[in-house]
Amino acid sequence: MKALTLHAPQKIHFESVPDPEILAPTDVIVQVSEAAICGSDLHVYFGREAGLDAGTVMGHEFTGFVVAAGHSVRTLRTGMRVISPFTTSCGQCYYCRIGLTARCTQGQLFGWVAQGKGLQGGQSELVRVPLAETTLVPVPESLGSQTSLLLGDILATGYHGALPLNGAAIRRVGVIGFGPVGMMAWQVLLRMGFDQVVVFEPDFSRRNYAREMGAEVRDPQDTESLTVWLDQMPGGGLDGVVEAVGGAGPQQLAFWVVRAGGLISSVGVHTQPHFSFSPAAAYDKNITYRSGRCSARHYIPDLLQWLDRGWDVISPFTDTFDLREGAAAYERFANRTPGCMKVLLKP
Numbered sequence: 001m002k003a004l005t006l007h008a009p010q011k012i013h014f015e016s017v018p019d020p021e022i023l024a025p026t027d028v029i030v031q032v033s034e035a036a037i038c039g040s041d042l043h044v045y046f047g048r049e050a051g052l053d054a055g056t057v058m059g060h061e062f063t064g065f066v067v068a069a070g071h072s073v074r075t076l077r078t079g080m081r082v083i084s085p086f087t088t089s090c091g092q093c094y095y096c097r098i099g100l101t102a103r104c105t106q107g108q109l110f111g112w113v114a115q116g117k118g119l120q121g122g123q124s125e126l127v128r129v130p131l132a133e134t135t136l137v138p139v140p141e142s143l144g145s146q147t148s149l150l151l152g153d154i155l156a157t158g159y160h161g162a163l164p165l166n167g168a169a170i171r172r173v174g175v176i177g178f179g180p181v182g183m184m185a186w187q188v189l190l191r192m193g194f195d196q197v198v199v200f201e202p203d204f205s206r207r208n209y210a211r212e213m214g215a216e217v218r219d220p221q222d223t224e225s226l227t228v229w230l231d232q233m234p235g236g237g238l239d240g241v242v243e244a245v246g247g248a249g250p251q252q253l254a255f256w257v258v259r260a261g262g263l264i265s266s267v268g269v270h271t272q273p274h275f276s277f278s279p280a281a282a283y284d285k286n287i288t289y290r291s292g293r294c295s296a297r298h299y300i301p302d303l304l305q306w307l308d309r310g311w312d313v314i315s316p317f318t319d320t321f322d323l324r325e326g327a328a329a330y331e332r333f334a335n336r337t338p339g340c341m342k343v344l345l346k347p
């Protein structure tokens with residue numbers, strides 16, 4: 001089969017690799033109909049996250065059809081359309097039972113093979129899914145395949161970021177960063193019905209994109225007007241924010257724009273070793289900080305219900321590439337080309 005593989009930082013190859021095979025009775029092989037490039041793929045692409053074996057098949061966002069199943073698989077049949085979360089989960093361990101499927105003791109991230117161990121990714125024609133019955137979720141035919149694809153990571157991650165804000169004392173909220181995840185978090189927050197949802201985005205074209213969708217947008221680089229604006233807020237800031245970027249700058253901004261007693265819900269991937277604000281500063285502002293990988297598998301059924309009730313998610317996909325053009329697709333997304341929000345790959 002054909003797949004996108006990583007050979008060195010910024011070296012994506014479109015090449016032939018062996019077809020995946022059923023290795024355990026609980027495995028399923030999925031034929032990928034659509035895959036996507038994620039912001040977190042860029043950490044690997046740029047070498048900020050190292051250790052991946054050369055030739056690893058990239059990607060953890062994919063949807064498609066079951067084409068083969070191990071002999072103990074009962075609930076999934078050939079031809080079923082499925083969405084996969086970006087990690088596998090067993091459905092039985094302590095963490096799976098409390099809904100923290102992102103920390104399943106047997107969980108593996110797609111597109112991560114180090115020293116021969118791990119899972120190949122979904123930016124390919126076929127992908128092996130271990131623990132398939134408790135990892136994959138069948139999706140209704142009525143659901144568009146692009147929306148289905150969003151459920152596996154960024155829509156679930158936006159939901160994961162927004163959920164902790166869903167409390168009685170929280171009325172005015174924000175989203176740090178209007179990338180693909182921020183865009184999803186913004187839509188979830190709107191649907192949750194907060195009094196005010198503000199987007200903070202430094203990039204000019206992404207600010208315009210957000211405005212065109214009707215978002216209230218602020219430029220975090222304009223510190224003077226931001227200071228004035230915050231002074232006018234009850235309590236001097238927002239009640240809570242979803243930090244959807246990762247890194248020291250977005251974290252600092254989140255800390256700045258929430259009021260005392262505010263909540264920071266961080267879903268951006270962080271690779272820095274230290275917080276950008278001190279424990280003393282957090283104490284002095286009574287901050288609540290939530291962070292961590294999204295338990296996408298746990299949230300997909302809730303989100304399917306929202307979608308079934310007619311929730312119309314604005315698609316983040318601005319670019320579609322054939323899988324064979326994967327290197328160019330990565331380049332376009334990685335360079336933050338104006339107008340490019342998220343890339344869809346068609347095997």
Ligand SMILES: [Zn+2]
Pocket residue numbers: 038039040041060061086153154
């Ligand atoms: Zn992702």
Ligand SMILES: [Zn+2]
Pocket residue numbers: 089090091092093094095096097103104105106107
């Ligand atoms: Zn588990």
